[in-house]
Amino acid sequence: MTRNFKKYTVNILDKPFIKNSHSFAKTAELTYFDDKEEVIEQDVIGYLDIEDVYSKIDNNEPINLDNSYIKEFSLSNYRSSRKKSPDELIILINFSAENSFFDGDKKKAPLDFTYSDFQGEVNFRNCIFSGSEHVLFDFSHFQQNVYFDHALFNFLNVSFSNSEFGFGNVSFKNVIFQEGNKKFENVNFGDGEVLFLNAEFNNGDVIFTNSKFGEGKVSFKVARFGSGRIDFTKTNFGKGEVAFEKVEFGDGNVNFRNTVFGNENIEFTRCEFGNGDISFISAHFGNGDVSFAGTEFGNGKLSFKLAHFGVGKLDFHYAHFGVGDVIFERTQFSEGIVDFRAVDFGIGRITFNRALFGDGEVIFEASELKKGRITFRRTIFGVGIFNFEMADFKNAELIIDDVNFGQGKVSFKQSKFGLLSLESSQMNNYFDLRVEECGKLDLSNTIVKDIIDIDSSDFKTDIKALDLSGIRLLGRIYIDWKQNDVKSLILNQNTSNMNKAEQFRVLKENYNLIGQYDYEDGAYVEFKRLESKSQLEESQTKKLIPRIWDNISYFFRLVVFDKVGLYATDPIRVLLSMTVMFLLFSIVYIILPLMFHDTQIISSLYDAGDPRDLSLIEKGFYHSAITFLTIGYGDYYPSGIIRWLSGIEGFIGLFLMSYFTVAFVRKILR
Secondary structure, X not given: OOOOOOEEEEEEEOOOEEEOOEEEOEEEEEEEEOOOOOEEEEEXXXXXXXXXXXXXXXXOOEEEOXXXXXXXXXXXXXXXXXXXXXXXXXXXXXXXXXXXXXXXXXXXXXXXXXXXXXEOOEEOOOOEEEOOOEEEOOOOEEOOOEEXXXXXXXXXXXXXXXXXXXXXXXXXXXXXXXXXXXEOOOOEXXXXXXXXXXXXXXXXXXXXXXXXXXXXXXXXXXXXXXXXOEEOOOOEOXXXXXXXXXXXXXXXOEEOOOOEOOOOOEEOOOOEOOOXXXXXXXXXXXXXXXXXXXXXXXXXXXXXXXXXXXXXXXXXXXXXXXXXXXXXXXOEOXXXXXXXXXXXXXXXXXXXXXXXXXXXXXXXXXXXXXXXXXXXXXXXXXXOOEEOOOOEEEEEEEEEEOOEOOOOOEEOOOOEEEEEEOOOOEEOOOEEOOOOEEOOEEOOOOEEOOEEEOOOOOOOOXXXXXXXXXXXXXXXXXXXXXXXXXXXXXXOOOOOHHHHHHHHHHHHHHHHHOOOXXXXXXXXHHHHHHXXXXXXXXXXXXXXXXXXXXXXXXXXXXXXXXXXXXXXXXXXXXXXXXXXXXHHHHHHHHHHHHHXXXXXXXXXXXXXXXXXXXXXXXXXXXXXXXXXXXXXXXXXXXXXXXXXXXXXXXXXXXXXXXXXXXXXXXXXHO
């Protein structure tokens, strides 16, 4: 019989029908039409009067309704006609209705199998239920195998609520539920397999709330749902394997809240979810492997909040998320591998706040977030590797805030981030932060106990902003001062000079510990400069006299400590400053005698006009040299204003020579 029709007609013929040694007094001629009212197919089956069926029940006979047309089957009507109580169980022995057609009447009672006690195997293969608004199997008891394979529930509501299945298999393979609600709530399945393979649920709610499955496999593989609500709230899937592989969930909300899965594998591989919300809140996934690999999530909100994964592998690799929020808050992840490799997180907010990861490897390698934010706040990691290598978050943010990383390696190698923040986290182990591109790298208020590696040699690291404020460096940071332009990264921060100074101080100490002394000098100079600027800013709130003194002090440090010798880090610069001062005084000694007659550099060996006496220019340079270097031969001595200037030059020369000695020795000793 066809299962794809919109309308049908039934013509009861007053002639016998015989098939498979089963004879009927009358024949039912069925004609099926498509939505254009064109004939699709015609079929003939036996016509069976409902009272003949009731008589079989009365006599406790095996009930074989194969290849028959039954009109208005109703156990409620049967009880009423036999004056039985409405909830009395009706025994149905070896019930078989393969290739049969149950036809109802929307204006009358539904097709009613409620409170039935099916003894023996039950066969509804290729059966069609149509004509009524409801097909009811509520509170039914099934003892052995139950088959609804290829059955059609044609545009009506279906309910198996509060039914109990025994130890046999339950099969709805290739069944078609047309539009209407499908209720399997509070159902107690037995220990056999429960199969909804390739079932088509179409539009309408599908409810499995509070149902319990036994020890057998549960499979919805390749099933297709419509736009209604799909609800597995508080369902217990028992101990067997659970398979939703390649299921199409439609655009309705999907709810697995408080669902309990067994300890076997759980497959949601390559499923397609629609645009409704998806909830696995407080779901318990047992100790088997759980796979969402290659699954397409829609644009609705997805929540695994408070979900619990066991010791098996959790696999999301190649999954695709839409534009909705994805929530893993306070989720307890698997002790095995947690695999988010090559996941496309779409656009939205993904939160792993207060989640607990086990000791297995956590992999986000080559994952992508087009726009939005992923947050790990107060998340706890075990001893496994945390891998974020080659992730593409170029236009998105990764926030890892107040996280205690375990003992495994943490790697962000060759990844791209709009913002990568590890603020207030505790970094106990090796961190590979050799990112390929990062708008801002925030390491503020972190506690570093091992190595942070930002120094890449095999590719260029492009970091546009760096924040090291408040960092507690108990370990080491490897970052190239020149290649990463660390100076500009910190100076361009929108923060206080004291905050920037503290960051340079940390880098200065770090570069000293790892033996990169040139980089240490660069960090030290910036630290001292910003420290001075910060002190000058603070002085602006003081009274007039202290403020004037602080300004003088700042100017002195700027000229003497910074400009002259870069805080004793550059002996060549000190030497250059010495040369400049020597030349400056020499020129002054040449000019002053031309302006003042009583200001001269006088020879103690030769009279004026003696050809052996030095010229004015020679005297200026010679006197400046022996004064600056504090040699003092006495063959030439100053008079007038030059006498006072010579004392000043002698002090400056002594100071700069000492300054040069300190800077030079500092370089040599390191």
